[in-house]
Amino acid sequence: MFEILATAGGFVRYEDFGLDPIAFKIGSFPIRWYSLSYLATILLGYWWLTRLIRKPGAPMSREHVDDFILHATLGIILGGRLGYIFFYKPDILLNPVDVFKVWEGGMSLHGGTLGVLVAIWLFVRKRGLSYLRVCDYVALCVPFGTFLIRLANFVNGELWGRETDVPWAMIFPAGGEVARHPSQLYEAGLEGLLMAAILWPLFFKTDARYKPGFFFGMAALIYGFSRFFVEFFRQPDAHLQWLADSSGLSMGQWLTIPMILLGIYLVATAKGRRQRVEPVAGNESVA
DSSP, X not given: OHHHHHSGGGOEEGGGGOOOSEEEEETTEEEEHHHHHHHHHHHHHHHHHHHHTTSTTBSSOHHHHHHHHHHHHHHHHHHHHHHHHHHTOGGGGGSGGGGGOGGGOOOOHHHHHHHHHHHHHHHHHTTTOOHHHXXXXXXXXXXXXXXXXXXXXXXXTOSOBOBOOOTTOEEOGGGOSSEEOOHHHHHIIIIIIIHHHHHHHHHHHSSGGGXXXXXXXXXXXXXXXXXXXXXXXXXXXXXXXXXXXXXXXXXXXXXXXXXXXXXXXXXXXXXXXXXOBOOSBSSOOBO
């Protein structure tokens, strides 16, 4: 590390970490860390959800969780990809084949969120489950994705930050010979680690899980404020620089504002939705 810091006038050079976006190859087909981060997110989310529903008053059973994993996977992939295309790069539609090249990157967390919310709605309406309470439990799994996928962005050397001279600045090959904020790591810490540090203790040490919409709202608030803040240090996409220049806010910030407003509403009204919860799994209910 000291050798790395000694380069570039004291700034870290990204390539000195020796990171490779490709984890391994199957024949000639590359498997990227970015793709593996999504796979790990789904598997860890499934595992965590099976643990969460062991607590009294769970809104779904283990069988429901097993059925939901396919819905969640489709919601993440389809929503994330379509969100990226429509929010950030609609010109991909000019070459329809590129729409399916998700392994090359190009996913939107805002789009993935919308995709999962639609998937939850389709899932619960056929099973008579509570939409908000299922959203709460799914929201508790979000930190895995926001942490791992941002680390994968860092490994890819993409979505780097604005120019800076802070001591921990890094020089990214695609960002020119200028030191930049490692904004991917900021996001991993705030959207991932911070969210987990707040949500998980609230779930296990308080009765917040009996207030429908509370965790969904808290996750939206934590992500929303974190993303809005980090966008001041993250370099806007080149083709969307005009939006930041004309409005003072980046596309990421504009998309985050509705999340913040929704989060405020859900958290503020969660206590009023509290009711006696009869468990779908387990044998205890809470008034």
